[in-house]
Amino acid sequence: MEKLSALAEAMVGSEIVKLGNAINERKRKGEQIFNFTIGDFDPSIFPIPKELENLIIKNYQQHYTNYPPAEGIIELREGVSQFLKDWQNLDYNTDEILIACGGRPLIYTLFKAVVDDGGKVLYAAPSWNNNHYTNLNYAEHCVIETTPENNFLPTAEDIAKHIQGADLVCLCTPQNPTGTTLNKQTLSDICDLIINENDRREPEDKKLYLMFDQIYNTLTYNSIKHYDPVSLNSKMRDYTIFIDGISKAFAATGVRVGWAFGPQYVIAKMKAFLSHIGAWAPMSEQKATAEYLFQKNSIKSFLKKFKSELEVRLHKIYNGIIVLKQKGFYVDAITPQAGIYLTVKFDLIKQNSILKTQEDVTNYLLDEAKLAVVPFYAFGASKTSAWYRLSVGTCKMEEIDPFLNQLETALQKLN
Numbered sequence: 001m002e003k004l005s006a007l008a009e010a011m012v013g014s015e016i017v018k019l020g021n022a023i024n025e026r027k028r029k030g031e032q033i034f035n036f037t038i039g040d041f042d043p044s045i046f047p048i049p050k051e052l053e054n055l056i057i058k059n060y061q062q063h064y065t066n067y068p069p070a071e072g073i074i075e076l077r078e079g080v081s082q083f084l085k086d087w088q089n090l091d092y093n094t095d096e097i098l099i100a101c102g103g104r105p106l107i108y109t110l111f112k113a114v115v116d117d118g119g120k121v122l123y124a125a126p127s128w129n130n131n132h133y134t135n136l137n138y139a140e141h142c143v144i145e146t147t148p149e150n151n152f153l154p155t156a157e158d159i160a161k162h163i164q165g166a167d168l169v170c171l172c173t174p175q176n177p178t179g180t181t182l183n184k185q186t187l188s189d190i191c192d193l194i195i196n197e198n199d200r201r202e203p204e205d206k207k208l209y210l211m212f213d214q215i216y217n218t219l220t221y222n223s224i225k226h227y228d229p230v231s232l233n234s235k236m237r238d239y240t241i242f243i244d245g246i247s248k249a250f251a252a253t254g255v256r257v258g259w260a261f262g263p264q265y266v267i268a269k270m271k272a273f274l275s276h277i278g279a280w281a282p283m284s285e286q287k288a289t290a291e292y293l294f295q296k297n298s299i300k301s302f303l304k305k306f307k308s309e310l311e312v313r314l315h316k317i318y319n320g321i322i323v324l325k326q327k328g329f330y331v332d333a334i335t336p337q338a339g340i341y342l343t344v345k346f347d348l349i350k351q352n353s354i355l356k357t358q359e360d361v362t363n364y365l366l367d368e369a370k371l372a373v374v375p376f377y378a379f380g381a382s383k384t385s386a387w388y389r390l391s392v393g394t395c396k397m398e399e400i401d402p403f404l405n406q407l408e409t410a411l412q413k414l415n
Contacts (some may be wrong), residue, residue, distance in 0.1 A: 052288060
């Protein structure tokens with residue numbers, strides 16, 4: 001084969017795509033698979049808010065099909081500004097907000113804006129795609145291996161060991177893939193670290209920035225509360241760039257409207273990069289989202305129903321896994337906290353010597369239990385990690401008992 005660029009040659013394929021291809025091939029052949037791999041929503045189960053759908057249709061009918069401004073239309077940036085005030089008590093003006101077609105191009109442009117070639121990026125493992133964005137920026141990976149004792153989230157102590165000389169710290173809470181959240185004290189301690197590191201640097205030195213991905217922040221359960229750096233420490237406003245949008249809050253992954261907000265000088269540079277990429281949210285979707293974000297009562301009503309349906313699925317599966325654990329099988333789970341994910345452990349190598357690797361375990365679950373879940377090693381964790389992401393975004397309630405029964409049968413075979 002012809003040799004391509006060094007970046008292209010160094011690209012690492014997605015384990016999630018690889019697993020997805022295997023699942024699709026089995027389904028094509030007629031197998032019934034309990035597919036919990038997809039970090040997405042089945043619109044037949046979780047449709048977008050009807051008001052938002054009607055607004056999108058209306059705006060297409062009014063022929064809003066031209067190019068939007070590079071930073072996003074002013075009406076949407078005003079809507080995001082009001083949404084942040086209403087739901088998080090955060091005050092950002094329209095010049096501090098940037099719109100794009102989802103979170104991915106915003107993350108990419110943030111990396112480009114603040115990370116140099118060879119610059120150090122701190123992120124946790126497991127976590128979503130930080131390794132790939134670091135690769136795309138020719139940056140140095142500084143990977144923090146997290147533990148179940150800390151809900152697979154980094155601690156301030158973890159970050160303190162590596163913070164010197166770093167360009168960017170990446171945090172996601174509620175986190176993909178774990179569905180867990182950073183508590184107030186831990187996040188506050190991390191903020192103190194970043195402030196102290198920036199105070200230590202000379203005026204001519206680059207500052208250390210925090211990418212704070214809060215795309216799941218509206219989806220917290222029970223007593224779990226979402227915290228953000230700027231509310232905890234006002235000095236973090238100069239160093240925090242938030243990543244957010246409608247994809248998870250409103251089950252609108254395919255509508256493609258995301259936003260970043262943070263220091264105006266960083267947002268301006270991200271806009272410059274974005275203007276060359278052209279990854280803008282479509283005009284009609286921007287118009288519709290702008291109108292919808294002001295409908296506070298409609299949003300409140302939607303989130304109440306949406307969250308309850310996600311939570312009941314997460315807890316039903318969690319309880320089923322714990323019952324299997326109590327029966328002596330080598331499985332476990334972390335109590336659901338937020339998002340659409342359940343963290344599940346399949347430590348089946350301990351249960352049967354035929355299974356030598358976690359890849360063997362993943363394949364056994366797919367072959368015998370018809371269960372498809374994503375191993376944490378697909379998110380940068382160790383290949384020996386026995387933990388998995390289970391997503392309920394496409395889960396039908398009537399599938400849960402059959403899946404748990406089939407899983408128990410498969411586990412019994414290992415005995």
